[in-house]
Amino acid sequence: MFLQLDRVRLHYPDRAAGAAAVDVASLALQAGQLGVLIGPSGCGKTSLLRLIAGLERPDQGQIRIGDDVLADAATGHHLAPEQRRIGMVFQDYALFPHLSVADNVAFGIRHLPRGERRQRVEQMLALVGLGHTAKRAPHQLSGGQQQRIALARALAPQPRLLLLDEPFSSLDVDLRERLAQELRAILKSTGTTALFVTHDQLEAFALGDVIGVMHRGRLEQWDDPYTLYHRPASRFVAGFIGHGVFAPARIVDCDGHPCVHTPLGELDDVAECPLPEAFPGGECDVLLRADDIVHDDASPVKARIERKAFRGSEFLYTLRLASGEQVLAHVPSHHDHQVGEWIGIRAEVDHVVTFRREAA
Template sequence: MFLALDRVGLRYPGHSAATAATTARAGTGAQAVQQLSLSLTTGQIGVLIGPSGCGKTSLLRCIAGLERLETGRISIAGETLADASQGLHIAPEARRIGMVFQDYALFPHLSVADNVGFGLRHLARTQRAERIQEVLDLVGLAHAAKRAPHQLSGGQQQRVALARALAPAPRLLLLDEPFSSLDVDLREHLSQELRGILNRSGTTALFVTHDQAEAFAIGDVVGVMHQGQLEQWDAAYTVYHRPATRFVADFIGHGVFTPGHIVVGPNGPEVQTPVGALIDAEACALASAYPGGRCDVLLRADDIIHDDLAPVQAQIERKIFRGADFLYTLRLASGERLMAHVPSHHDHHVGEWIGIRVNVDHVVTFPAA
């Protein structure tokens, strides 16, 4: 593996061992990251998502060398950068790691080209100019080389920051919510651009975001963090369709847990739910997996289909207009709540009863809460 983190743990900045003992007794905990392990292959793009305060940025700072490990080991291309057991800590400037922050941190008094070349002063003038031209071409800003940062749009400034980070040819690029200050449409556009730029340069990268759509658009592999722990580290498709924990299932996408009962049907195990029986030969658990076969089933909004001819009826409790569709919150007559994406031309009123049916490709079950 190119990047390897093995059982990494670190405290929040400013927490001493005594503070850690006190907070542990109080049940609050002082570790920003707890026994976290992950890896990336060369050229792979990893993305970390999770709620605020879950340790994403702390982990990036740890990899960059800005924070010291309390436990574990970090290595890149076989070289150990930090090892808590040996007291080893390579300085940030010696790690050959680039970092792009939320704020662009561009030098306002320097041109775009000089901003990009800031970390290349060790090169001869000709080599420096060639490298600046190369990375500006890569990010599509060669035409703006002589401009000042304030003469560029927010998206262009972010691409300058990316070019500056790529210019020294880092072994690893870390990006901490670099698009958070941009509007939604620009973020979507730049996330696609970023993936293309990193792929063309062959750069291995670890990206932090709170935007799930952004994570799925950029990442080859996606990690979900919660309270300093990595709940799942897998391909985006697997994280969405096969969540490893109840937290991941609840955090990713729009969905709810509804009671289910696993029984043996004519085609094998099936899960009986308030909206019908669910069958998934690959993932449907045996009834013996849960006491009495009782479980909770994850039903996402895209699993519920609006169908006026369906026998199951649900009342609209809330609706959110999202342009192409509505996100409906529904309540069954039995009291269970569901969510559904419904095309926006199906504009029903709150309080109205509509027909629904379930269409689940992947049955995801957990122990009953």
Template structure:
């Protein structure tokens, strides 16, 4: 692993809970990792600890097999060969683009600096802006200059702390794709902090979901969405509900019974004996619910959100349970209408049943 974090904790005096609590993960050379979670979950503190700006209370950090924190070792930030890109870009307003980028290349001749500046500005698509001042550039261009400056000294690890938070929403996802392409072209290993799931999915090879200082899951986006390891991850990622279910053994199969009828066989489910009376909850994503006029199960439309190619419907079954469904936008039904729905679940994910009498919607993406 290019970066290995083992049982890392960061504690502050007079704070009962650790800011980072026994976190372990690895990042391969050339991969882009993303840390995501709600405000105050510890993701920026973890990033700062890897940079050397925070001291580890427990555990260790290795970069390129070198221990930089832990076991009595604390390598200072300037000796870790780590580049950082911040929320506010931190460009020098009185220096043009070329001199901003050159500032990050110490100990080189003028010719070497000029060649490297031209190289990284071409990499980020700004080869013709060397003489421009930062205020003459758009927000997206300023962000790419900041990235060029961080890449210029060839760091062994690049850290990015919410680099798109000051940009328009429409620009963020596009720029995330662009930055991913730039980092891959540079062969850079990077760790990125964001609170935006679309950014995380657009840029990350591996994504870590944090909550209250703990890393709940470190996986690719597909696995986080379809096979969440904890209830928090299931709740935080995407649209869906936790619906009541009963597991029953039928021959060699486990059948999952819900208010929508039996789901596809629960080959990935635990045995019914894992829950008292086989009673549990299953995660039903909005894309697990299909609008079907001929389906025997009907649901009332409580709310609808237009999202261009589709609606996000919030639906209430006759049992009172609520589910969400993505429906093509040409199926434009009115609030209060009853429509036919069926479940089409490829990944059955079960959780311990909670006390709530009915499923409650979870909606982490903006609607």
């Protein structure tokens, strides 16, 4: 593994006793991989980034890049940030307003001979598609262009690891999605190993080879995007990722194979369904995502539309079953039903995700 964190913990003195900003987090990132940390505000993802950068000292655990130990709480070893060869891109770009674009990119490589420095700047600006802006001032560029200049500046010293703290948070939604795809292509073309922090799920899935979900300082799951979505390791991850609800269910034996009784009917022939004895009496909560619910007027199961959100190609309907349970559904936008209307729905669940029943 290239980057490795082993049971790292950080507690800020001004926090409540026992409340750790980062609570025994472990992760591994291979060379050339793009990792993403996601979670609600205050969950510890930026604190984890600061630990890797060397801006904070861990109270517990060890941080390594390859065979190089960056920090070890047990021995007190702490490599200074400027010695770690780690690049950083911040959400506010942090470009120097009094320097040209080219001089901003050259800032971290002033030790190089002039000719080599000029060549590296040209390479970096060409890489981000902004070679024509070399002589401009940062304020003459758009927000998206400034972010790409910040990336070029961070890549110029050829860091062995790049850390990005919500780099697109100040940009509009459409630009964020496009830049995320461009940034992934740029980093993959250079073989750069990078770790991002974001609060945007679409951004995380667009960027990450591996994604970590944090909650109250704990790294709840560190996995590839497909597994994270379809096999969440905890109830928090299941509820945080995507659009879905938990519905009461019961796992029973159906002619030698397990099936799940839900408010939308019986789910059978599903992959990796838990056995009935996985929960007391088979009673559990099943995760029903919006993409598990299909609009079908012929279905005997009906639900009342409580809310609708137009998303261009589809609506996100919030529905209430006659039995009282709430579910969500993605419905093609040409099915434009009104709030209060009853529609037919059915469940199509390929990945059954269940957790212990929670009290109402």
